Amino acid sequence: MHPAITPRGSRVASWSVVLTSLVLVARYAYSRAGKRGEYPALLGNPAAAARRIRRGEEEYDFDEYDVVVVGGGTAGCVLAARLSEDPSIRVLLLEAGESSVENTFAIVPAAYSKLFHTQWDWELFTVPQTDADSQVRYWPRAKLLGGCTCMNALIFHIGAPEDFDEWVRLQKGQPGAEQWAFKEFNNYIKKFETFHSSTDYPQVDSSLRGTSGPVQTGHFGHVSKGTRKFIDACAKVGLARSSDVNTHRGTMGVTKASTSRFLLTFISPNGRRVTTESAYLTSEVLARKNLKVITHAHVTRILFDKSGPMPRAVGVEFSHGKGQKFRVKAKKEVVVSSGAVHSPQILMLSGVGPGDHLTAHGIPVVADLAGVGSHLMDHIVIDLNFRDKTNSSLACLKGESFAHSLSFMKALFEYRMSGRGPLSSNVAEAIGFVRSDDPALFPPSEYPERNYEDTSSGPGAPDIEVFYTPTGYLKHGMVSMGPQHYFAVHGVLLRPTSTGTIRLKSADPHEPPVIDPKYLSTEHDVAVLVRTARLLARIANTQPLASMLDPVGKDDALLDHTFHELDEAAVAEAVRRKAETLYHPACTARMAPKDEGGVVDPFLRVHGIPNLRVVDASVFPTIVSGHTAAPTIAVAEKAADLIKAAISASRLRSSA
Template sequence: MPLPSNPHLNQQTARSVVAASAAALGALTIALRYWYSKKGPGAHVGDPATAARRVNGVAEDEYDFDEYDVVIIGGGTAGCALAARLTEDSSIRVLLLEAGKSSLDELFATVPISYGQMFHTALDWDLWTTPQEHSGGVAKYWPRAKLLGGCSCLNAMVFHMAAPEDYDEWALAQKGQEGANGWTYREFSKYMLKFEKYLPSARHPKVDASLRGESGPVEVGFFGHQANGTPKFIEACANAGIPAVPDVNTAKGTLGVTKAMTFINSSGRRVTTEFAYLTPDVLRRLNLKVVTRAHVTRVLFDTSGSTPRAVGAEFTQPSGETFRVKARKEVVLSAGAVHTPHILMLSGVGPADHLREHDISVIANLPGVGSHLMDHPVVDLHFRDKSESSIAFVAGKSLAHRLKLISALLQYRLRGSGPLTSNICEAIAFVRSTDRSLFPPEEFPPETDPEDTTSGPGAPDLELFFTPLTYTKHTGGVLPPGHYFGLHAVLLRPSSTGTIRLKSSNPYDAPIIDPQYLSTPHDVSVLVRALRLLSRIARTAPLADMLDPVGADDAALDHALHTRDDAALAERVRRTAETLYHPACTARMAPRSEGGVVDPALRVYGVEGLRVVDASVFPTIVSGHTAGPVIAVAEKGADLIKADLSKLKA
């Protein structure tokens, strides 16, 4: 029915409609929260005193610890998988400690598109880097989930296992140490398939399901939303010279452009490692306990022998109470590439001089702890969309946006589909910055080619991706109202490395994070090439048909990027680069003489009974997304631990 002609009545009616839509939106959100809080599997230990012992001023060597075979510190992407796999053996008693809470009743960790709503909340560690000298001179926000499932609750849900050559490079980095060959792609890929349960899609019939895992706990597939611009980006990439491929997760390699396969299940739900691995059946196992809100302050060591041995962990609860637990056989750090080195250093394992600066007794001098930090920087480009197919209405506040959101909420609740199932990063392309078909010599002379930092001739050093909305500073920036799409350039093989260091010996002080973004000319030059390629793709049909000419002269947008010289593009790169949420390599697997922290069995050098199982152990960052590789590391880590524990039984 049309609105009345009286302007006062128009305003009154509009206000009523806005109020009604806001109320309806609030009711739907509450309903979704209720529905998901009732549907999630499993539970966790509510009272830590049932799993650990309170510390009440008793001397440590006199304390009667609760004993477990394995204590896992960190219930993130790796920790949940590790706990589930280890407790398949009923003789192994496991305690999993997580600083956050369960993610299962958190709406924003469930509905795929909503993960940005957790930024800067109690569900996030709210970490920041130091001001980055070579990247705008400003501190960068690093989202890190504080939940069971870790960053599998907070990432863009892209299922990608990186390039096969990456893992062969990992094996070579071990210099022939025992177990090194187990990290080659040929050997390690079985763990990739082990966790995966691929559900075929009629929309993507060219994916060879025989090359995908079929019985693992983690559902992957093509159940996420596909925006109108997603196939246009794929076609434009193909028209620009990037081959369209059905699957970038096979032994054939990862080069090409494709619709992103995702960690979203057939019900439209984000698949976290808590959801996939800590099922009700797993949590009913008598040999597993999970304690949440357990902030681990240090690993405990027995130093009475010739070699220190990890024997347990100390943690606190929000109440301020302190608890200790004992590990009869192993302590495993799975706290992620930031918190694993942080806890190691707080416990006396790390660079000796740095530990002494903070009056921490040195258990093992390992300079590699917290060193060789690698991350994937990303540069985001913004384009006005004349097709008005953006899905940015999910965060909009206008009446039109709210009405669209109500419709999307209903579609999601009733069918588990629609815009709310977008993983945002809907289409991805992997290329090499020296590919002559994309970077012809007449435009990019060979003498300007950057150093090849890839793991092999079939591996990429750049990722390009499309989003059916755009954002700046992890949604913290502002663009004028309107419809937009985003194109994004990711540096996959940076030559810049940074550090994680202690701010103090106080375990509640966040560590000092300094990734040293763009500190080498190589990293800037590769991203400049990426911006040139993205600008060409944006002006290639059919994606070019979406470009709104209104944005051509808008300095906040990138329609005119192709008119700028290399110096201007380099400035754009340095000014706006952000993290893609992929920190790694801070307790890397390498020979100790080369700064390594763990051996090929993931055992920490210089101490007994201590391992690391998370992205910290990557010898070098993979040329792709990190969630899948981390889960595979956890799968392999579980087998390594089981094998060692079985030897002890014998």
Template sequence: MTLPDSPVSPRAAQTIAAATATLSAFIIVLRYLYGRNAPYPAIVTDPTKVAKRISGKEDEYDFNEYDVIILGGGTAGCVLASRLSEDPSLRVLLLEAGNSAMKNPFAIIPLSYSLMFHTKHEWDLWTVPQRKAGSVQKYWPRAKLLGGCSCLNAMIFHAGAPEDYNEWALLQKGHEGALQWSYRELLPYLRKFEKYHPSPEFPEVDPAQRGNAGPVDVGYFGWVAPGTRKFIEACANVGIPAVPDVNTPKGSMGVTKGRRVTSEYAYLTPEVLARPNLKVVTGAHVTRILFDTSGPITRAVGAEFTQPNGEKFRVKARKEVVLSAGAVHTPQILMLSGVGPADHLKSLDIPVVADLPGVGSNLMDHVVVDLNYRDRTGNSLAFLRGRTLKHKLKLVRAIWEYKFRKTGPLTSNVAEAIAFVRSDDPKLFPPSEFPPEKTPEDTSSGPGAPDIELFFTPVGYKMHTGDNMPPGEYFGLHGVLLSGHTAAPTYAIGEKAADLIKAALAKA
């Protein structure tokens, strides 16, 4: 068979080969440099050191015991493991299905997180066909790493609107402890985890309104595309005010500019992992919670987990089992353990421990409309995929700039600027064009809180996986039905939960 002549000249072919070889060498160097971390005694890859292998009947062995077992080492799980093990009298065990992200360059370099999509580092989840979204299945990235989705998100720090937290308290309808979840009560925890770094580019941000001693570094560290600044200017032109800080008690309305710090990096530090009372097991896929139903009150007393090779293990909790496995796996583990809608559990031959019909129901995600435009400035982030010689050379330069200067396009978080607005703002949505009687009432946001997010990306994409645009340079404008982002509230809830558990254990 005769192959067609190559459209690339021999000289260009040599250049492409050299660029490709250089890129490969850089990636090898990155993996080497980020893989030299010293081992920590708390991180355990051999579960026989902390748990008992199941080899016969369930009552033929003794449990390995801990005071507190945390199921799931995601954003909140790492917070809990760190804070609870501050008490040297508590033996704490953290179980995580994934591995540590500390040696993973794609979980370290801010821009590269999408390169973990559809890999062993995430769960590769897809929804069922969405009847009101073209009946298509939607990809739902969920990290399978210590640190959870703090390794795989867009690194947006957004505390959220005070009104939304107050809605949490109101939804509990006066139940005991409801007011503890109001904004006023959670504000100290929002500041507890944060270490804000002031920026000379944003002198209007008041550091007194921010946390300054927490483990999570927050600041304006990332690369800013020229189009990002144009987006902020355009927002001001249509009536969305530029706000220096949307993370204070004043609220979230306005437009602002948004680095990755994972919860593993922030909370499972070498000092924390050196604690003799903390163990972290990676590759531990929790399959169920163990309950004691012999007494008048059913109690969670342990957990069962498997290793990638299929071996099963069990551990026992003397005081607390904390389930912190995320929005998808928390209800799954509950149902596998017999907690959930009884009819559904019986149909799968799962013994019912508690009939709770709401478990596994009402999962919702925000609706997004993506608009993509040709970028004629040459500042798009499309070079990350390295499809052309020009892109490969830009990628090599960007890797060098990031590795040796910690600057450049690889520090972008993709969603570089965000505007929060309300759908009933008459300046943006004139009643003559959007009659109030024909506008559906939004019940998902508190009064005065935003219900629409607009954000700019210096790269275009059609789907969450990103690599699906025609050749060329693009930027994107995106509209989201969203009141706020969840990373910051999750850190705060982890901090508060740790204090609540400590108080309960002290009282007991």
């Protein structure tokens, strides 16, 4: 086990009961008619869709596709489904992992952390973070179709409208930049969504939500008693209430209390996690003759033809199983959709990236692009944990005592019968968005004048998020806190100024890249998180949430009952120690002019390689002030239209 996640004591044997029960309920409640392998698109044998490389690279003809999509994660599943809607476009989707639709932990909303440190996780770690207590940080990244939509907290949030208008400005007038403005981009958000209205939320304007997309959203999932108390405490300290933080009106405020949900989730009406695999790669889509999906396909490089004035992507090489190598040919385009970590890694392994870095690893340079793997941005979160004297937490999910196991069996029965109860919790049950310069929250009499830059995308956009979980956790749940009940409040730095890099460790495509986000390397980031931490402590000690605090917790060094007593320097030290990823890496192949460190243009084409695109969160020009799943899905929806238009135009030119 990695030294950063050494557990405090051993887990009790009763957890095996929890795991076994989860597997049984998921298989019973959500098994599909037939196995995924029965659909012709989903291939366990790559030789049915690709040519095995044996004696020489030029010895076999290629199997050909119009578009090869590299990576079946959050964006890749969207692309494969949308592109294959046109029966004249032959599509191949390559995914290093396997299907998630029968994976218990990718089905039950509250179970996603059980994917951590398994065969379904890339098991990534950063280098030691010099300015964040010199610790390495664990970065969970799902190795499954659907990607990190299998492994997130299911919060449907699009970011602030100003974020996307800022994306336009960062394009510096490049042709096509204006299409990323919120007014236009919001059409793609609505395109992927089917919103389920609720009588408990008459305030939500359904006309602003999507009505016919493949992704189901709504106010579904468990609501803990503490969640309501958190929202009321937020209101008392000065956070505005909001019934919908996903419209053109903006994202500020705390999600409004009701008798039902407090935020929109990617949870279906029957309590199932909605991933991009389950939403887009349906049985009907997989039955299309023009779509093939190869799982367990680890892409090793993109192949290029460099004979013309500009290099062209002509195919992809991948490994499958023990040492077997395969190749496929892309007649029209190659699209890299492997996420903010692996997309730049694959580009660099293929010769697209910083020339000196590639040369140092003996990789021939196809395109010298300094921006590949640079400008890495991530949302940093700090967690304050508290002992819950009301015993209303999700402790039953941890299985650390016999009593918890009994509670779990009750929750399991409720979930089995109705799709509700604690197992349907998305864990992060309430969120709020604020600005660090809000005088109502940070009165000048208590806070010195802000001496750091405003990094928000506009006056109506936040730079801080707060959220509540009816459970406590340390190091992503890998450190045992004991079998008691806990709750936690969390603060997120939405607009960091610290930027890092993804770099190759070697030319071996099976070796993880070097991840260095350079957390808290600017005073700005520390200053905003110090304000955030003090706000969290104030919320936790405000009624009615304060009524849940168990005084016994003051004697536990792992908890934060006395955090509000710390001085400014001690809070800053705690921030550096506590900082963790919120699982939102982005911007490592950003959409910007080449001389501004950009990798792709506004049409998501790699600079200098007209038929190679990148489509995932790595193309964000800068990180959004909110959660990244919804914007990534919308980027993929838009990219599918861009690619279809390009193929159509190419065919018209050929026939002219």
